[in-house]
Amino acid sequence: MILDVVSIFPEYLAPLDLSLIGKARREGLLDLRVHDLRDFTHDRHHSVDDSPYGGGAGMVMKPQPWAEALAHVAASGAHGARPRLIVPGPGGMPFTQALARELAEEPWLAFACGRYEGIDERVYEYAADELGLEVSVVSLGDYVLNGGEVAVLAMVEAVARLLPGVIGNAESLVEESHEDGLLEYPVYTKPASWESSAGVTRAVPPVLLSGDHGAIAAWRHQQRLERTAARRPDLLHSAAALTTQDLAITAAQPSDAAELTTLQRACWVSEAKANDTHDIPPLVESVDDVAHGLLEWQTWVVREGGRLVASVRARSHPDDPATWQIGRLMVAPDLQGRGLGRALLAHAEAQAPSGTAAYWLNTGTRSDRNLRTYRKAGYRVQPGEGAFPGTVDLLKRRR
Numbered sequence: 001m002i003l004d005v006v007s008i009f010p011e012y013l014a015p016l017d018l019s020l021i022g023k024a025r026r027e028g029l030l031d032l033r034v035h036d037l038r039d040f041t042h043d044r045h046h047s048v049d050d051s052p053y054g055g056g057a058g059m060v061m062k063p064q065p066w067a068e069a070l071a072h073v074a075a076s077g078a079h080g081a082r083p084r085l086i087v088p089g090p091g092g093m094p095f096t097q098a099l100a101r102e103l104a105e106e107p108w109l110a111f112a113c114g115r116y117e118g119i120d121e122r123v124y125e126y127a128a129d130e131l132g133l134e135v136s137v138v139s140l141g142d143y144v145l146n147g148g149e150v151a152v153l154a155m156v157e158a159v160a161r162l163l164p165g166v167i168g169n170a171e172s173l174v175e176e177s178h179e180d181g182l183l184e185y186p187v188y189t190k191p192a193s194w195e196s197s198a199g200v201t202r203a204v205p206p207v208l209l210s211g212d213h214g215a216i217a218a219w220r221h222q223q224r225l226e227r228t229a230a231r232r233p234d235l236l237h238s239a240a241a242l243t244t245q246d247l248a249i250t251a252a253q254p255s256d257a258a259e260l261t262t263l264q265r266a267c268w269v270s271e272a273k274a275n276d277t278h279d280i281p282p283l284v285e286s287v288d289d290v291a292h293g294l295l296e297w298q299t300w301v302v303r304e305g306g307r308l309v310a311s312v313r314a315r316s317h318p319d320d321p322a323t324w325q326i327g328r329l330m331v332a333p334d335l336q337g338r339g340l341g342r343a344l345l346a347h348a349e350a351q352a353p354s355g356t357a358a359y360w361l362n363t364g365t366r367s368d369r370n371l372r373t374y375r376k377a378g379y380r381v382q383p384g385e386g387a388f389p390g391t392v393d394l395l396k397r398r399r
């Protein structure tokens with residue numbers, strides 16, 4: 001990946017030579033080029049700012065040095081190639097892990113670090129219209145910095161660590177905070193019992209020493225829910241908890257078969273539409289077929305006011321006990337988008353026996369909504385066709 005940064009304080013970007021990013025640079029995974037905006041001025045004082053039209057406090061960055069600097073950067077690539085231009089600003093779109101992932105796919109990024117009250121608006125138009133750049137104004141968060149440099153340090157670090165080869169352990173990337181909408185669980189290391197200098201002894205939560213992987217997964221999930229509720233209640237609205245606090249997840253009974261049949265037909269109609277066929281098991285199974293499925297799978301249901309509104313099932317793979325198969329994740333169409341599906345998926349994962357190495361599931365190749373949900377939950381699409389025609393398999397390592 002090529003990274004160009006334009007700033008009046010090029011030394012501000014020096015920390016990028018340290019640690020992970022510096023190593024990636026030395027290994028050629030990253031080509032980071034820092035440019036001094038003042039090199040693109042022509043007056044004796046190398047001036048880059050002037051007073052704002054219309055009045056107001058402070059100074060505004062002049063268009064000319066920016067235009068020349070960005071033209072220089074844009075012309076430095078292969079024939080026809082153009083960088084995506086990222087401009088940090090408190091009024092930009094939020095910089096999120098999702099945006100970091102999107103930017104990590106780009107071959108070439110350019111960053112324009114403003115100062116003062118910002119950059120003359122015509123520079124954005126020039127970069128888009130005359131240089132052909134896709135321009136994105138991006139905010140690190142709702143607070144005001146003095147310039148774009150600190151934001152670029154943060155964004156470059158967040159993007160670079162997603163590049164193949166920059167972090168040794170690719171798996172550690174999948175299973176992180178924010179990847180499935182909940183905060184991370186607390187972590188501990190040796191000693192199991194630690195005495196602070198004040199003489200207070202603190203033990204690691206005993207469940208973590210139990211060797212019971214199912215119990216550990218359930219405890220960690222609970223910790224994540226509690227932390228998210230305490231620190232980021234805004235995330236809960238779309239994530240797992242609220243829904244499962246109010247609605248109990250219970251084991252399906254044989255008497256649920258008829259309602260499950262109705263629910264799966266309601267839930268898979270969209271699949272029939274997307275794939276232009278009704279020849280999909282959940283759509284054509286009889287009540288007896290569904291009842292038979294209850295014998296071969298562990299199935300859980302959620303009821304709201306007596307109505308069966310959601311379900312999921314799971315079992316150990318018949319030929320590979322280390323793989324926990326999850327399927328038939330469904331939420332009544334009128335209740336979708338409330339995090340119920342994610343909560344059920346987390347529940348199914350937490351029920352996997354110790355010795356489970358990976359969770360497996362399968363969905364329609366064209367089921368964009370499902371694929372997005374599973375991706376957010378840490379699942380990755382496996383190459384090639386899935387277990388059934390028109391489907392893909394997805395895997396997630398157990399942590």
Ligand code: JFE
Pocket residue numbers: 088089090091113114115116117118138139140141142143144145146147148149151
């Ligand atoms: C610049 C400044 C006056 C901004 C209302 C360039 N997340 C985030 N916070 N702050 C920035 C980004 C940021 C980025 C670039 C910047 C702030 N400033 C300062 C001064 C009004 C401003 O916007 C100049």
